[in-house]
Amino acid sequence: MSSFEGQMVEYPAISIDRFDRQNLMARAYFLSHCHKDHMKGLRAPSLKRRLECSLKVHLYCSPVTKELLLTSPKYSFWEKRIIALEIETPTQISLIDEASGEKEEVVVTLLPAGHCPGSVMFLFQGNNGTVLYTGDFRLAKGEVARMELLHSGSRVKDIQSVYLDTTFCDPKYYQIPSRMECLNGILELVRSWITLSPYHVVWLNCKAAYGYEYLFTNLSEEFGTQVHVNKLDMFKNMPDILHHITMDRHTQIHACRHPRAEEFFRWNRLPCGIVSKNGTPLQVISIKPSTMWFGERSRKTNVIVSLKPLCRSFSKSTETKYKPLGMLKRARTTYLESEDEDEDLFDDSQLLPLRHKIPNQQSLQPLLPPPKPELQECPGKPKLSIASCRTDNVQTSLLTNFIDCEESNSEDEEQSETSISFHGDSNSTPLQQEELYVDTPEWKIFFKNNADIPDDGSENLISSTEAGGSQSPRLFSDSDGDSTHISSQNSSQSTHISEQESQGWDSQSDTVLLSSQERNCGDFIFLNKSGSQIRGLATACQLEQNISGPKDTSADLKDRAQDVNTASVSGGATTVSCEKCANEEEKNLLNLSTSVDSQSSSDFEIPSTPDAELPKQEHLQLLYAKLATGESIVIERKHSTSSS
DNA sequence: GCGATCAGGT
DNA sequence: CACACCTGATCGC
Secondary structure, three states: OOOOOOOOOOOEEEEOOOOOOHHHOOOOOOOOOOHHHOOEEOHHHHHOOOHHHOOOOOOEEOOOHHHHHHHHHHEEEEEHEEEEEOOOOOEEEEEEOOOOOOOOOEEEEEEEOOOOOEEEEEEEEEEOOEEEEEOOOOOOOOOOOOOHHEOOOOOOOOOOOEEEOOOOOOHHHOOOOHHHHHHHHHHHHHHHHOOOOOOEEEEEEEOOOOOOOHHHHHHHHOOHHHHHOOHHHHHHHOOOHHHHEEEEOOOOEEEEEEHHHHHHHOOOOOOOOOOOOOOOOOOEEEEEEOOHHHOOOOOOOOOOOOOOEOOOOOOOOOOOOOOOOOOOOOOOOOOOOOOOOOOOOOOOHHHHOOOOOOOOOOEEEEEOOOOHHHHOOOOOOEEOOOOOOOOOOOOOOOOEEOOOOOEEOOOOOOOOOOOEEEEEEEEOOOOOOHOOOOOOOOOOHHHHHHHOOOOHHOOOOOOOOOOOOOOOOOOOOOOOOOOOOOOOOOOOOOOOOOOOOOOOOOOOOOEEEEEOOOOOOOOOOOHHHOOOOOOOOOOOOOOOEEEEEOOOOOOOOOOOOOOOEEOOOOOOOOOOOOOOOOOOHHHHHHHHOOOHHHHHHOOOOOOOOOOOOOOOOHOOOHHHHHHHHHOOOOOOOEEEOOOO
């Protein structure tokens, strides 16, 4: 849950992602994306009443967010009061106090956040300075550098405060694989499974409402198999997503939900309840996208810090255009519900990001180019200050360069994995097991392949809180080595497999972890401790995959001999843990002594990044101390040495 | 009955 | 415990 209270010190008349308490008096509301924890109070009776009395109050968000929000009848009362702002189109908004008539102008620019469909960051420019509210985001390496509206000339604008989520600004998350790595790993895992037979199915255990679309579309595209979901009306006007999902349960890839989905899975059943017609039991594995997974393992942390100027690099080409998912079907620049339902929805042209389109909303004044006053570039050295979110807090300004992490993909592979699978029917005694060198997914293989990602191809995450992935760039790589990044990045490449066994029908379990291998990060600044005010940029998604064995009723979660594969993909990086079901009995019989739980099982050594330098404890403490006191922190261009 | 909060879960 | 939810119990209106 975001700890941001909704208001920024510079523009307290605006409330973002919080709609309760003091936010009830805001002159304007902003919603960065449609995740519940950013919508607190949004449908409360108190706010609804406020709206009824204050006709000038509006909610600003991206067109896709508006679409998603209004799909739910619970928010339909907002319909006339939501103003969708085009991405990357500076727009002037008047903040009017209806009581006094006082008016304040602010220019807002929505920047794609890559967290989930419609997610954006808000860049505000006004008399109280330029501030950036990131919301949850996940950006690939180089994307920030390509955001023209964040720059003035070759430099990042003089942003005095950045409101960000620092959930993943923690050493324990130093190696979240890139979206592409995760995706590749998952693709191979899924391929290895669903090609075994029509009865081998995959269940994507998705927790959040949105953010997995990128994964769905890629799976669908790769295998020509639409993903089964419970509902898809929210995507009715987003052909690039709609085309890849279905409500038809007859598919081998599922992302359907059920309150007791996990129980179903333990029984080797899918949440939608579908079973094969001829009685052949389904073989279900689950893939759980999760970023947190990467921080759960108590592994040594390795954070690399390096400083880079905040200059854009023009030298490298930026051919890879940001390609958010969820492009709305609409006529011209106006956002409309649906118009041509079935035409050529997949024309490439529709997938291109809309840039600089002018919203034709009343009372809004898109500015092209943006107003000058606060758009000056920072003279001299680039700097970025980060302010805390609380209104009562003093902002902390960091006259530093960005936190820039780069990664380099090297390939070391790790050794082998051993996967042993046992086969047998559920009732068979252990002694009857036979080894199957089956086709159970072996992580190592999947993720290893990814190691081929070109150096530049790495996507790095900037942040974001979760697994959303849809907006992120497709599988492109960015190239630049010296682009500007706001946060840390990660990539991963090799796969590790811990051996385990599991079983079930034919189960086996193996744990594989996708670990990131190398990355070079630039100086990594931890902003978090200074209070949760600075919530920030880091997101990754994790995907867990469970290979469940068929049926056993007595299966106890803890006793499952599961294995886990971790791979990351989707909205963020995703870990995949594979588990297989095994009941206690089976487990004992199989003498699965080595397996513990998915967590531990996958807790193998993660190679540290070559050239990585760990911040020294003292160094970090110093930074924390400065952050806590609001003192400026200037990071010098030198690397800290590693240790720890 | 609804909302908010808390506890618990994945 | 972050994530992003979900369920259920309790309390207040």
